[in-house]
Amino acid sequence: MYQPPSFEDFMGPTESAHWLIGKLSDEAELHGRPLNEWERKALVTSAWKLSESDRHALFALHNWLVAIGRVRIEREKALGVPTKRVRLGLRLPKDWDEHYMKMYRGNVDWFITAVMQSMLMKNELAGETKRWKSA
Numbered sequence: 001m002y003q004p005p006s007f008e009d010f011m012g013p014t015e016s017a018h019w020l021i022g023k024l025s026d027e028a029e030l031h032g033r034p035l036n037e038w039e040r041k042a043l044v045t046s047a048w049k050l051s052e053s054d055r056h057a058l059f060a061l062h063n064w065l066v067a068i069g070r071v072r073i074e075r076e077k078a079l080g081v082p083t084k085r086v087r088l089g090l091r092l093p094k095d096w097d098e099h100y101m102k103m104y105r106g107n108v109d110w111f112i113t114a115v116m117q118s119m120l121m122k123n124e125l126a127g128e129t130k131r132w133k134s135a
Helices: 013-030 037-042 050-080 094-105 111-120
Strands: 085-087 090-093
Touching: 013 037, 013 050, 013 094, 013 111, 037 050, 037 111, 050 090, 050 111, 085 094, 090 094, 094 111
Parallel strands: none
Antiparallel strands: 085 090
16 A cells, blocks of 8 residues: 655655754653753764863763653653564664664764664663663
8 A cells, every 4th residue: 555755754864863852852841941052052063073161061961861862762652652673672663763763874973863872772971781671
């Protein structure tokens, strides 16, 4: 059966990165702490171009986004969105996986990429030693 392409089928790697940032921004608002301008700008800046003087704030932002991103993923899965097994011990909402992979394969060199990698694997900045599991 033919299914017409969706808008998301035409998104490139940077649009997928913005889609993921949108999900994290929505979750931040639900937690009563919307992303400020500096945080939104940091997410779309190359990790290599971020200021060393902002290191503490970036680590805190990174760890907070990893935590609320995982909460968002769990909430969406509980609501019954379509999911995909991406590795042993991890099942993601299908759209999260598609956007992450498009961003990753597109070599988007932004801070959001580091946040997403830590979110979906292990967050070494928070002392995690094992990969995140969410079946």
